[in-house]
Amino acid sequence: MSVTKTRTSSFSRNFASANSSQIPGLKHGPNGTMFISSGIPDLDKILGGGFSLGSLVMVMEDAEAPHHMLLLRNFMSQGLVHNQPLLYASPSKDPRQFLGTLPSPAVPKDDKSSHRDPDQEKGLRIAWQYKKYFGENQHSFDSQGGKHEFCNEFDLRKPLERQFLSGKHIDCISIQDSPNLVTLNDRCATFLSQFPRSDGSISSVGRIAIQSFCAPQCEFSNMEWEMLSFVRSLKGMVRSSNAVAFVTFPPNLLSPSSCKRWQHMADTLLSVKAIPDEDKELEKLLTGYQDMVGLLNVQKVARLNTQVPVILEATTLSIKLKKRRFMVLECLNQAPIDGSSGSSYGTTGSCSVSSKSGTLDF
Amino acid sequence: MEQGTLLDEALGSLHLSGRVVLLEDCVETSAAFVLHHILKRSLSQPPHSSNVVVFVAFAHPFSHYDRILRRLGCNLVVQKDNNRFFFFDVLVDCPDGEEGKNSDGGLVALYGKIQKTISALPQENKNCITVMIDDISLMEVAAKGSTNLVLDFLHYCHTLVSEFGCSLVMLNHDDIYSDTVRPSLILQMEYLADILIRAEPLATGLASDVHGQLTVLNSGKERSRNKLSNFQFKVKENSVEYFYPGSRT
Structure with missing residues (x-):
C-alpha cells in the first residue's frame, strides 16, 4: 500500500527462497550484500530490503522536532530483539537511560x-x-x-522488555564530555573488531547508533575536520566488518560545505522533517494530514558493489503513527481538489506546494 | 567498445595518455560509473595490452570495484596478478591512525608508493599508465583539510603525467565547494584538467529512464578549440546507455 517498488530486473534472483540464513535478522540482498532490518517494515521495503551490512546510514535531523529519534529507537530495538550487539553513543549525560525508551515488538x-x-x-x-x-x-x-523474524513491527507505547536490555551486548558512551574523538573512535574500533568480515558464514552482526553526532554540547562540535575524519574512519571500519552504523546529525550546525561532505560519505542518506501543526494549505492538499507526524526524505540509497543508482518513485514519504502505536511510512497522496471551495482551476495543488516548499515532490 | 558510445566519442582519442581527466558529481548523481568505464577502457583495449592502471581508493574497498568491473567484463583479480592493476586501499588503513605522521595525512608516503610502483614497471608498460583517484574530497579529509597538501599531491601526480605520459583520472564532488568563497582546490583541479566530465541530475528530478546528464568539456592539446558535448545517461549493471536529450523513443 505504502511502498514503492524500487527496482525489478527480470534477471534478479528470487531471494525469497534463500531467505532463511543461519542467523535471524539477516537477509540476502543483491550483489552479494546482506541486509539487516531498520526496524520499520515500510522503510525496509523502500530501501529494497533494509540496511546493507557494511554501510553507513546517516539521518539529517530536523532542528525543531525529534523525529530522528523514532528511526533511531526502532533501529536499536530491532537489533536488540535479534540479539545483535549494540554500541550507542549519545550527547546526553546518561545514555543508558535512553534504552528505557526503546519500543517493544508488537505481538x-x-x-x-x-x-x-x-x-x-x-x-x-x-x-x-x-x-x-x-x-x-x-x-x-x-x-x-x-518473514517478520527479519523485521518486527514496534509498538511505540510499550517499552522494551528487560530481558533484551539486560544482555551484555549493549555498550553505551556519552560523547558529551570527551574533548576529542579519539575515545569514540577507539570504542567503535574495538566494538567492530568483534565482527570481522570474512568470505563465508557470518557469525554475528553489530549495530552502532550515534545520536546527534555534532550536537553543540559535545566539545568537539566545532572541529569539523576531526569530525569528518572520524566519519571517514568509521565508514572504512564498518565497510570491512559485518555491522551497520547509524548516525544522526543536525545539518544546520555544520558549515554548508562540511554538511555536503557528510552527505557524500553516507551510504544511505535520510532526512526527517516535522510538519507544521496547523498548516491549513498543506492540510487541504494532502489526504490524511491529521495523522502525519512528519516527513521522511530518502536522499540516497546505499549501492554497495554496484554502480546502478536506486531510483525511487517517491523520495518524500509521510511518517504516520497507526493507532498511535506503529510507525508507518506512506507516499504522499494529493487530496482531491475540493470543487465547492471555488478556488480557480489554474492554481492546482502541486504548483502551490512546490513553490511553497521545495522538499515535497509528487 | 569499437563502435564507441557517446562518452567514448566525447573523450576523443582511443587512449588518454598524457591527459588529466576530472570527474565532478554531486550528492544526487554519482559519476562513479564514468570512473568504472575509464578503468575498464584502459585495461581492456586490445591494441594496448601493456596498459597499467594504478588505482588509489579512498571511497570503496577492492571487492566493490571487483564486482562492478566483473559485470562490465573485466576481471580485476586477474589483472592484478598480471601486474597490470595496482590497487591502493587507503580506506581502511587510515593514515591518521599512525600518531607520528599526522602532519601530512600519509599523502607523502602514498605518493612515494605510487612513484615506486610506476618506476618499477618494465619499460614497455611505462608509456600507458593510468593513475586513478577515487575520490579527492576524501583525500582532503585524510589531509585534515589542508588544501595545499592535496594540491601538492596532485601536482606531483601531474609531473608523473608529463614525465611518463601517464594519464590521471580523478573524481571530486563539486557541490561541496558550491558555496565556498574561493574554492581554490576545485578551481586548480579544473585548471589542471584536459577533460572535464560533470554529472548532474536532471532539472526535473531523477527518473527511472534517465539517471542524469553528463557534460564533457574536452580541451584537446593540439586543437585550441574546446569540444563540448552534453548528453544523458542511464546506468545499468553491465553497461551505460548514453543518448541525446529527447532522442529516446
Missing part, C-alpha cells in the same frame, strides 16, 4: 487476527465460493509472518 498474532477477522467475515458473507482465494491469502499472510 503479531493478536494484531493480525483481529485485523483479518472482520474482513474475512464480510467477504464470506458476500461470496462464499471465493473461499479458496481466502485460503491463498492466508497462506501468503503466514509466509509474511515468517
Whole structure:
C-alpha cells in the first residue's frame, strides 16, 4: 500500500527462497550484500530490503522536532530483539537511560487476527465460493509472518522488555564530555573488531547508533575536520566488518560545505522533517494530514558493489503513527481538489506546494 | 567498445595518455560509473595490452570495484596478478591512525608508493599508465583539510603525467565547494584538467529512464578549440546507455 517498488530486473534472483540464513535478522540482498532490518517494515521495503551490512546510514535531523529519534529507537530495538550487539553513543549525560525508551515488538498474532477477522467475515458473507482465494491469502499472510523474524513491527507505547536490555551486548558512551574523538573512535574500533568480515558464514552482526553526532554540547562540535575524519574512519571500519552504523546529525550546525561532505560519505542518506501543526494549505492538499507526524526524505540509497543508482518513485514519504502505536511510512497522496471551495482551476495543488516548499515532490 | 558510445566519442582519442581527466558529481548523481568505464577502457583495449592502471581508493574497498568491473567484463583479480592493476586501499588503513605522521595525512608516503610502483614497471608498460583517484574530497579529509597538501599531491601526480605520459583520472564532488568563497582546490583541479566530465541530475528530478546528464568539456592539446558535448545517461549493471536529450523513443 505504502511502498514503492524500487527496482525489478527480470534477471534478479528470487531471494525469497534463500531467505532463511543461519542467523535471524539477516537477509540476502543483491550483489552479494546482506541486509539487516531498520526496524520499520515500510522503510525496509523502500530501501529494497533494509540496511546493507557494511554501510553507513546517516539521518539529517530536523532542528525543531525529534523525529530522528523514532528511526533511531526502532533501529536499536530491532537489533536488540535479534540479539545483535549494540554500541550507542549519545550527547546526553546518561545514555543508558535512553534504552528505557526503546519500543517493544508488537505481538503479531493478536494484531493480525483481529485485523483479518472482520474482513474475512464480510467477504464470506458476500461470496462464499471465493473461499479458496481466502485460503491463498492466508497462506501468503503466514509466509509474511515468517518473514517478520527479519523485521518486527514496534509498538511505540510499550517499552522494551528487560530481558533484551539486560544482555551484555549493549555498550553505551556519552560523547558529551570527551574533548576529542579519539575515545569514540577507539570504542567503535574495538566494538567492530568483534565482527570481522570474512568470505563465508557470518557469525554475528553489530549495530552502532550515534545520536546527534555534532550536537553543540559535545566539545568537539566545532572541529569539523576531526569530525569528518572520524566519519571517514568509521565508514572504512564498518565497510570491512559485518555491522551497520547509524548516525544522526543536525545539518544546520555544520558549515554548508562540511554538511555536503557528510552527505557524500553516507551510504544511505535520510532526512526527517516535522510538519507544521496547523498548516491549513498543506492540510487541504494532502489526504490524511491529521495523522502525519512528519516527513521522511530518502536522499540516497546505499549501492554497495554496484554502480546502478536506486531510483525511487517517491523520495518524500509521510511518517504516520497507526493507532498511535506503529510507525508507518506512506507516499504522499494529493487530496482531491475540493470543487465547492471555488478556488480557480489554474492554481492546482502541486504548483502551490512546490513553490511553497521545495522538499515535497509528487 | 569499437563502435564507441557517446562518452567514448566525447573523450576523443582511443587512449588518454598524457591527459588529466576530472570527474565532478554531486550528492544526487554519482559519476562513479564514468570512473568504472575509464578503468575498464584502459585495461581492456586490445591494441594496448601493456596498459597499467594504478588505482588509489579512498571511497570503496577492492571487492566493490571487483564486482562492478566483473559485470562490465573485466576481471580485476586477474589483472592484478598480471601486474597490470595496482590497487591502493587507503580506506581502511587510515593514515591518521599512525600518531607520528599526522602532519601530512600519509599523502607523502602514498605518493612515494605510487612513484615506486610506476618506476618499477618494465619499460614497455611505462608509456600507458593510468593513475586513478577515487575520490579527492576524501583525500582532503585524510589531509585534515589542508588544501595545499592535496594540491601538492596532485601536482606531483601531474609531473608523473608529463614525465611518463601517464594519464590521471580523478573524481571530486563539486557541490561541496558550491558555496565556498574561493574554492581554490576545485578551481586548480579544473585548471589542471584536459577533460572535464560533470554529472548532474536532471532539472526535473531523477527518473527511472534517465539517471542524469553528463557534460564533457574536452580541451584537446593540439586543437585550441574546446569540444563540448552534453548528453544523458542511464546506468545499468553491465553497461551505460548514453543518448541525446529527447532522442529516446
